[in-house]
Amino acid sequence: MELKVCGMRDPENIRSLISEIEPDWMGLIFYSKSPRFVHDEMAPQILDLEVKKVGVFVNESLEEILRKIKLFGLSAVQLHGKESAALVEELSKKTKAEIWKVISVKKQIDWESLRGFLPFVSKFLFDTATVEHGGSGRKFDWTQLERYPFDKSFLLSGGLDEASAEEVFALAQKIPQLAGVDLNSKFEDAPGLKNIERLKNFKSDLEQPRANNQ
Numbered sequence: 001m002e003l004k005v006c007g008m009r010d011p012e013n014i015r016s017l018i019s020e021i022e023p024d025w026m027g028l029i030f031y032s033k034s035p036r037f038v039h040d041e042m043a044p045q046i047l048d049l050e051v052k053k054v055g056v057f058v059n060e061s062l063e064e065i066l067r068k069i070k071l072f073g074l075s076a077v078q079l080h081g082k083e084s085a086a087l088v089e090e091l092s093k094k095t096k097a098e099i100w101k102v103i104s105v106k107k108q109i110d111w112e113s114l115r116g117f118l119p120f121v122s123k124f125l126f127d128t129a130t131v132e133h134g135g136s137g138r139k140f141d142w143t144q145l146e147r148y149p150f151d152k153s154f155l156l157s158g159g160l161d162e163a164s165a166e167e168v169f170a171l172a173q174k175i176p177q178l179a180g181v182d183l184n185s186k187f188e189d190a191p192g193l194k195n196i197e198r199l200k201n202f203k204s205d206l207e208q209p210r211a212n213n214q
């Protein structure tokens, strides 16, 4: 399974994450109201890191997303607001970066509302709908994902914690499109500062859930 660790911004913590966890993706939050917001001034320290970077945006303009892709060397963008399929289509014509559309889950997922994004996105990412847009630490009802009707792969997000690995593993046996997980606030000692030991535990539980629980 793919592992994304999001909300990184402390240089030493980033170094530890890359060397000790080797995540597939590292997320940078470009939403100014977030306590994990990454300023442009950090770009020189982040640009050449040996990890694929995902920029997280909330209702941002096309121009600003394209500017950040270049400035931070982003391999993917995660659109975490109410971005339209038209904006996503336009963006897909102007960048080679992967585009991930976040589906914020309230109660019942309206699967048809995802269809317009399908030609333009590499993945969907499911998160819990909240006023903060993301980083809430809250889970939604994951059993809904068992009715996911598309071939497109997706990531699971929203309040995953150390205890979630076994449940995620079981879900992935039922849903082949579940490509990975996104870890954030439940692995923090402070906003933007990840606890590397807790991440290690999760990673090893995800890789060998049964062996660890015997």
Ligand SMILES: O=C(O)c1ccccc1N[C@@H]1O[C@H](COP(=O)(O)O)[C@@H](O)[C@H]1O
Residues within 6 Å of the ligand: 006, 007, 027, 029, 031, 034, 035, 036, 056, 058, 080, 127, 132, 133, 134, 135, 136, 137, 138, 157, 158, 159, 160, 182, 183, 184, 185, 186
């Ligand atoms: O982390 C944030 O502060 C944030 C702010 C605005 C949009 C997205 C944000 N983070 C994303 O939220 C989800 C879930 O995080 P959590 O596990 O519930 O803390 C994750 O995809 C982050 O990329």
